[in-house]
Amino acid sequence: MNNSQTIDFSISVPGKVILHGEHSVVYGKTALAASVNLKTRLKFTTNVEEGGPKIILDLPCIEFNHSFHLKDLRELFKKQEVPLLNDAPHRTFSLNSPDSINFDKHLEIAKSFLLSQNLPISSSQESAVLSFLSLFWGMFSSVDVPLPNCLIKVTSELDIGAGMGSSTAYNISLASAFLQYIRRYKLKQLSDPCEISKQGYKSFVYCTTDLEKFEKEELDLISRWGRFGDKIMHGNPSGIDNAVCTYGSVIEFRKGTHGPDIKIIPDPRFLKILLVNTKIPRNTRKLVSNVASFKNRYSCIVEPILLAMDSVALTAAEVLRRMSQIGENYDPPNSNALEETLSKEIGKLEELIDVNQKLLEALGVSHDTLEQICHIAKSEGLHGKLTGAGGGGYAFVLLPFRGYDKQLCAVKMSYEKNHFPVQQVTLGGPGVTLIDSSLSRTYEQRRKSDFST
Numbered sequence: 495m496n497n498s499q500t501i502d503f504s505i506s507v508p509g510k511v512i513l514h515g516e517h518s519v520v521y522g523k524t525a526l527a528a529s530v531n532l533k534t535r536l537k538f539t540t541n542v543e544e545g546g547p548k549i550i551l552d553l554p555c556i557e558f559n560h561s562f563h564l565k566d567l568r569e570l571f572k573k574q575e576v577p578l579l580n581d582a583p584h585r586t587f588s589l590n591s592p593d594s595i596n597f598d599k600h601l602e603i604a605k606s607f608l609l610s611q612n613l614p615i616s617s618s619q620e621s622a623v624l625s626f627l628s629l630f631w632g633m634f635s636s637v638d639v640p641l642p643n644c645l646i647k648v649t650s651e652l653d654i655g656a657g658m659g660s661s662t663a664y665n666i667s668l669a670s671a672f673l674q675y676i677r678r679y680k681l682k683q684l685s686d687p688c689e690i691s692k693q694g695y696k697s698f699v700y701c702t703t704d705l706e707k708f709e710k711e712e713l714d715l716i717s718r719w720g721r722f723g724d725k726i727m728h729g730n731p732s733g734i735d736n737a738v739c740t741y742g743s744v745i746e747f748r749k750g751t752h753g754p755d756i757k758i759i760p761d762p763r764f765l766k767i768l769l770v771n772t773k774i775p776r777n778t779r780k781l782v783s784n785v786a787s788f789k790n791r792y793s794c795i796v797e798p799i800l801l802a803m804d805s806v807a808l809t810a811a812e813v814l815r816r817m818s819q820i821g822e823n824y825d826p827p828n829s830n831a832l833e834e835t836l837s838k839e840i841g842k843l844e845e846l847i848d849v850n851q852k853l854l855e856a857l858g859v860s861h862d863t864l865e866q867i868c869h870i871a872k873s874e875g876l877h878g879k880l881t882g883a884g885g886g887g888y889a890f891v892l893l894p895f896r897g898y899d900k901q902l903c904a905v906k907m908s909y910e911k912n913h914f915p916v917q918q919v920t921l922g923g924p925g926v927t928l929i930d931s932s933l934s935r936t937y938e939q940r941r942k943s944d945f946s947t
């Protein structure tokens with residue numbers, strides 16, 4: 495690849511809704527989450543001119559725009575190697591080993607770099623920029639690829655800080671963009687294995703067959719780096735958010751000592767929800783730490799609550815699997831019996847939603863406003879619960895299989911009267927999606943020159 499050739503591409507990443515298992519997933523219990531049709535989008539363009547090589551980071555959602563000069567970033571790379579756990583040597587590190595980074599030290603160095611930039615910055619901007627710097631430094635330090643002179647712009651349809659995974663979608667979009675740039679720069683011959691590590695680092699032989707999409711192993715890598723970025727906002731995230739934003743669809747997730755156990759449930763096409771925004775800001779890290787301290791103080795009470803949450807998630811996963819199967823055979827108008835079964839299955843999901851909301855309340859992560867929203871749903875025969883870390887943010891209300899127009903209209907009116915914004919969303923759908931327009935152009939040029947010779 496020629497250095498002066500422009501690379502531009504877009505990445506889109508969905509937000510997420512946790513259906514069951516928020517908080518209990520942190521303690522190794524099962525959780526269920528789905529992607530939503532609201533996205534974060536990243537636009538990456540190389541070769542920005544004016545004022546020397548730099549990376550322009552444009553984040554309109556949090557009103558941040560700054561140019562980082564490449565010479566400053568190069569200094570950071572030269573002065574300091576990425577710190578590894580147990581002071582392991584750098585020959586043990588590659589792009590494939592985000593988990594071997596000493597995160598606290600890494601973050602400390604990124605913070606002092608940010609301080610040296612002398613930027614007036616809010617706490618939300620600080621988290622986003624630290625994620626950018628940490629991912630950038632972590633992902634580029636071991637690879638034999640020059641730093642990109644580029645513009646990175648991230649926009650989003652997701653509300654920020656409300657439990658819809660905006661931070662994860664942001665981190666996953668950055669990790670995907672850095673990986674795409676590295677692939678575009680390094681992989682000249684598709685399908686040929688290529689060493690991408692610099693000398694002095696652990697060998698990482700990379701191979702891909704398609705630069706216009708990410709393969710399973712590449713998605714796994716993106717998800718692991720996304721979780722690395724999430725640590726800045728969340729402390730020690732369970733990994734469910736990065737998994738669902740990366741792979742999309744509906745996933746059953748459980749943490750494990752050797753990586754998470756992730757089962758993808760084929761899109762249960764009849765799942766529709768109404769998202770209701772409390773407009774109450776909350777902080778995921780704080781809520782997770784409140785539950786930890788509650789559990790420390792009352793382990794014998796909290797443990798059974800977490801166990802009950804596990805059973806709720808496992809039972810709901812079985813219901814969703816049955817719904818997916820029904821979906822495969824569904825052929826209206828000849829499916830009366832299937833429709834009856836579907837309504838019954840959705841009825842079970844409603845019961846599980848009610849149980850879980852009570853359990854979350856007992857854990858101390860609900861809020862009067864979230865309960866008011868669930869109460870309004872109940873008054874119209876519908877069922878809702880908080881989603882994500884709780885304490886504010888969003889609740890969701892499950893919509894029945896059909897015939898819910900009157901109820902929907904009534905709850906929407908009540909929510910609007912109480913100034914809670916609502917949005918109807920579809921669950922499931924794709925995870926990270928890549929559109930590389932410069933690649934299509936390159937192929938087009940290649941095709942043209944093939945014809946002319």
Ligand SMILES: Nc1ncnc2c1ncn2[C@@H]1O[C@H](COP(=O)(O)OP(=O)(O)OP(=O)(O)O)[C@@H](O)[C@H]1O
Pocket residue numbers: 534553554555556617618619620621622648649650653654655656657658659660661662664727728735776777778882883
């Ligand atoms: N589009 C974006 N542009 C820049 N920064 C973003 C963007 N989306 C999220 N962020 C960063 O993520 C932070 C919000 O993270 P937080 O975990 O509190 O909320 P969330 O991800 O929306 O909710 P949850 O993690 O519970 O699903 C913001 O303060 C900002 O630093």
Ligand SMILES: C[C@@](O)(CCO)CC(=O)[O-]
Pocket residue numbers: 512515516517518519520657728730731732733734735778782882883
């Ligand atoms: C509250 C929590 O369970 C979900 C946040 O989206 C935290 C986590 O899983 O890391």
